[in-house]
Amino acid sequence: MSTDVHGTADREWIGGLQVMLTEDFERLTARLTELTADSGDSADAYNRDALVAATRQNLDNITGALRRIADGTYGTCEKCDGVIPRERLEVVPHARFCVPCQQKLSGY
Template sequence: MPLDASPADPRPGRLTAHEARQRLEHARSSRMAQLQALHESGQSTDANLRSVQTEAIQRVLKEIDEAFTRIADGSYGTCLGCRKPVPAERLEILPYTRYCVACQGRTTA
């Protein structure tokens, strides 16, 4: 789902760059809050579990930063596997995703 560069009258099923940035900012804020809560849990959480969770959150934050780069270069919303548009519904759930569902399945299989 490529971005609609025009802020006025976006076509259905497409995000404006502004909307994509808003979704990514929200995802980033949520992950930062999770990271903060994890660090504040300190001794009450198993150190190994905390480490694994911290790494997972940091990995998502990196993916979010990469999504901002894709917005800047115009490739946001295009699957890196098949080069087809990523469905709007998928981007609503995972605004930082790089792949459509089919290609994501192939990369994790």
């Protein structure tokens, strides 16, 4: 099987990933609705705000990955246009950059 997501052998994997990401999106959307409902408990407001921010970030990551799948750019580094290896995408499904470009962006 190919190690990048551009080969025919990986189309089935991408289809399964798309289903998983869509399910995660739906689950996180429901969670965000719960978190943003006014609980009236100001003691937990800080924790709730942190959870809301993290949930929104996860939703943004999932939305981006689903958009890249739909437009055919999933698995292509947004910086160098190189292939992001499938192994990286299995660990970080929303990865937008290959490891070398991510390291440069992160200052490593």
